[in-house]
Amino acid sequence: MAAKEGVRLQHESGWRLLALGMETKKSSLIINLAARNNKIEQSCASIGSSLDSMRLKRTAGQGQRASESLYTRVEGKRPGVQDRKSLKRPLPPSESEFGAALRSGALEAAERAAVESDPFQLNRRKDAMKPNGNAALPRPPRSSELPAPRSLRAVRVRVPAGTRAHRSFRHRGRNSAKLGAALASLAAAAVLLAALVGSRSSPGPATAPLPGAAEQPAAPGAGSAGLGPVAVPPAAQLPAAPAASELPSVSVYLTKTGGIETLPLEQYVTGVLAAEMPADFELEALKAQAIAARTFIVRRLADGDRSGVPVKGADVVDSVDHQAYLSSKELDKWPELGKSEQLAKLRRAVEETKGIIMTYHGKPITATFFSASGGYTENSEEYWSLKLPYLRSVPSPWEKTVNPSFKQTVTISMNELFAKLGLKTPALPVTASVKDKEPSLSSAASFQIKAYTAGRSVKSMLINDHSFTGRELREKLGLRSAQFTMRLDGDNVQITTYGNGHGVGMSQWGAHGMAKQGYTTTQILKHYYTGISFEQASALLKS
Known part of the structure; x- marks a missing residue:
């Protein structure tokens, strides 16, 4: 026991x-x-x-009951x-x-x-x-x-x-490993997301053009469609009209007859307005064109410039080399042709802007103008060699809605294109025979646009290793503007142009579109000519 x-x-x-x-x-x-x-x-x-979205909730393991x-x-x-x-x-x-x-x-x-x-x-x-x-x-x-x-x-x-029951640290170690893997995946996703956002916020690298095809310009022609509201300067007060005796006369060389017509300044401006702008344009656009035409001739008179005139005694010619002009005899026929209202509208535009010109730092400007832009105007140095501070590239989106000829496509054969450019037609490439298919000139030609201007026109282009400026191509091929695209179609080239003219200064169709939207004459001119002022021609010519 x-x-x-x-x-x-x-x-x-x-x-x-x-x-x-x-x-x-x-x-x-x-x-x-x-x-x-x-x-x-x-x-x-x-x-x-x-990582607020990855808040870790740690709870102790529940023991088995x-x-x-x-x-x-x-x-x-x-x-x-x-x-x-x-x-x-x-x-x-x-x-x-x-x-x-x-x-x-x-x-x-x-x-x-x-x-x-x-x-x-x-x-x-x-x-x-x-x-x-x-x-x-x-x-x-x-x-x-x-x-x-x-x-x-x-x-x-x-x-x-x-x-x-308490979880062992071996189990928690596995959870920590899973957490580390999850955080690493999240970090990689964050880096990828940042890269994607960066690729959206910044422009990507330019893509190389396809062999044998012309590169497309940056927003060709359609640049006007993607523009937001354009900042237009406020309206300005025009100076008072001078007396008729204070204005000079102008001598015009008539290219058709070889004669010289001398007439008062305001009558000359009326003839230029009739030749340069359709009379059915808005009145504010016609007034802007009248001031531009008057500024052009006053500058020549003030500087004593007689360049481009073939005969002595004339100030200017009646062609587009200076300004297009309809003589007094031609305007006198307008009432007989049923154009009395149009003529009265032109004379009103000239009268309401009598003697007014545009100046920059007290001197008349070179008031260049052209028919229509493709969405932007050009800097002066990108078409001519001279850089002028008031001839800057500005957006001009109004043409696309009012100009019926805003876009035009022409087709030209490859042989004709190379002949106009002074190039030898490329030889056909030696290729293996393919049933029902013959080699074409397009497979032997190479077109590549190398650069664009601020106004989205072609600045330089490479054609079969020969470099051309956009202006050269426009003049040699007879194109409406230097803003164009090219597309090969067999042995032909389809060329699509946007706008019409050199693109420097005021767009006439753009002025018409601005006037239709309620802009005034001074707003139109201050938009297309940067930093200008308005003065009376008589004050400048006297000094």
Whole structure:
């Protein structure tokens, strides 16, 4: 009987020692877990500040609401397959075996070795001891609850139901790896998104033209369609009209008859207006054209310029070399032709702008004008060699809506094109015979636009290794403007032009479009001629 009581006491003492040891190790485990959790939460907080959408929600794993067994290794290596099988079905030891193990201190050494080798496996909560000092000790274990006896490989501990299980750091390490991979993917996506946004916000590299085809200009002709509201200068006050005696006369060389017609300045302006602009244009556009025509001739008179005049005694010729002009005899026939209203409208435009010219820093400007732009006017130096501060490229989107001949396409044969350019027609390439298909000149020719002007016209073009300016191509091929595209069609070339004229100064169709939208004469002129002022011609000619 005494022997049994001694065994029982030994069992009870062993269990109490085991419980105290596990409580101690559990406390150190909780401290280590808290420290590691703090480090992880600090890292996640720093990441979450920049990635609000990736806020990390860390929650402790929910323990299984059931009684479960925890095996703690007592050797320095993980149990093998056979070991795990033996742990699943432990053989119940006899009381004498357990007592011998307890007396030899093997249980305490096994528990200590298990904690030192893998402390995070002992993360089960133990029942707290009752506060009463006389609390009953744990009952002796049943044989089915005793640990496996095979070399004391593991200690099986029964954990009460409802105990909360803590995730191991091995599991958390895998989650951290997944988090790192997710953050790396997010960073790569951010870099890709920035690259895509950058490619949208900045212009991409120019694409090389296809062999044998002409490169398309930047927004050819259609540049006017994509323009937003154009900033037009405010209206200005025109100076008072002078007395008729204060204005000079003009001598015009008539190219058809070879004679010279001398007439007052305002009558000359009326003849130019009739020849240069359709009478059915808006009145404000006609008045703008009258001021431009008057400025042109006053500048020549003030400078004593007689250039381009074939005979002595004339100030200007009646052709487009200077300004187109209809003589007084031709205008006198307009009433007979049913154009009385048109003639009256022209005379009104001249009368309402009598003597007014445009000046820049007190001097008459070179008031160039042309028929219609392709969406923009040109800088003076990109058509002529002289750079003038008031002849700058400006947007002119109004032609596309009012000019019926805004866009025109002509077809010219390859042989004719090369002949007009003074080039030798390229030889046909030597190719293998293809059924029902013969080689064409287009496969041997090469067209490449190299540069554009500020007004979107062709600045330079390479044709079979020969370089031409846009102005040269316009004049040699008889094109309406230097804003064009080319497309090869067999042995022919289709050339599409936009606008009409050299493109420098005021666009006449543009002025008409502006007047239809309610712009005044001074607004039209100040838009096409940058930084100009208005003065009376009589004051300049007297000085």
